[in-house]
Amino acid sequence: MSQLYYYARRTVVSVLLIFAIATFLFFAFRFMPGDYATLLLQQGASPEQVAKVRQMWGLDQPLYVQYFKWLGNMLQGNAGMSRQFNKPVLEVVLPALRNSLIVALPGVLVAFVLGSLYGALMGSRPNSFLERYGIIPPNVVGTTPDFFIGILLLTVFSAWLGWFPSGSIATIDTLTSTSGWGLYLTTDFWYHYTLPFLTVVIKYMYYPTLVMRGSVVEVRNQEFATYQRLLGLGKWRRFRHIMKHASLPVVTVLPAVTATSISGLVLIEIVFNWPGIGQLLLTSVFARDTPVIQFMFLLIAAWIVIGNFIVDIAYTIIDPRITIEGE
Structure with missing residues (x-):
């Protein structure tokens, strides 16, 4: 089987899986207890308002018609x-998603490198002390709740030392004077960004550290490592080769940990008053904002599928011992 065919097949499977997840979410929210139309309205809506919403969103039509329209x-x-x-869901979710990704993705990547x-x-x-x-x-650190790590950082670096602000994404003056991507280029933003970023790095170093340690212990006595040692390769070169061969399990957990960090930002964003997807999800649950919740679940699921697809492709690049279906 050629690599091109393998990549094409994995692409098709990933697209179909995202489609299946979207279908499941549609019917799961439609079959929730209570009338779906009333979930889109404030409590106490009149029958006329409910009927108007049903007609506007096609909820008075058969379920399969609603599905294809959705x-x-x-x-x-x-x-x-x-x-x-x-407002349209995209206009609500995308800014919050951008604020979360700019904390979660760099934080998790740095955590994985250091870990x-x-x-x-x-x-x-x-048999060393280390x-x-x-x-x-x-x-x-791994057994400590992420919000508690954030509280400790706030206590030490904000309350005691006064080095960093206690929360938010920027000061009011910066938020009113800048918009869009310009906010992320200001010194004020990076000043507020430091503690949430450090919280993510410290919390998620736990996973790659344990996985890489176990993988290196398994790989360090394999034949290729013994052969390189007999050849007289330096310690640093042998260390790099062992890390490369031992990195596959770490790469495997990266998409799942990244998705976990994004969905797990709820408490971190509350601690730092960070306007991201975690805080938006919490307020949407309290407000029963079903379209926003449904779309965010779909985004998180799609990220896991796409991340696993990238991992499958990266496997054949990272380790030449990996072959396609054993060939």
Whole structure:
């Protein structure tokens, strides 16, 4: 089987999987207890208002007609209207998603780089002090709630030392004087960005550290490592080769951890008053803003599918020992 065919097949499977998830979400929200139309209105809506909403969104039509209409709207980029903001869902979700991604993605990537290096150092030094006791800090951090890490950072660096602000994405003056991507280029933004970013890095170093340590312990005594040692390769070159071969399990968990970090930003964003997707999801649940919740669930699921697709493709690049279907 050629790599091109494999990539094409994985692409088709990923697209079909996203389609299946979208279908499941549609019917899951339609079959929730209560009338779906009333979920789009404030409590106490009149029967005339409910009937108007049903007609406007085609909810008075058979369910299969609603499904194809909804699917067509989604393919055209129309995810519906937000009930609490009375704006298109995309206009509500995308700014919040951008604010979350700018914290989650760099934070998780830095955490994986640092955690992988730390785990590889532990795993490559058998019977050393680092291998025996170096596992304690990541275990402590990994079992600590992420919001508690944020509170500790706020207490030390904001309340005690006064080095960083206590929350928000920027000051009122910066928010009123800048818009769009210009906000992220201001010094004020980076000043507010530091503590949420550090919280994500510290929290998510736990996963790559443990996975890389275990993988290096398994790989360091394989034949290729012994052969390189007999050839007289330097420690640094052998360390890089071992890290490369041991990195596959770490790459595997990266998309899932990234999706977890995005969905798990709810409490972190509350601690830092960060206007991201976690805070939006919380307010949408309280407001029963069903179109926004449904679209955010779809985004998170799509990210996991796309992330796993990227991992499958990266496997054949990272490790030449990996073949397609055993060929």
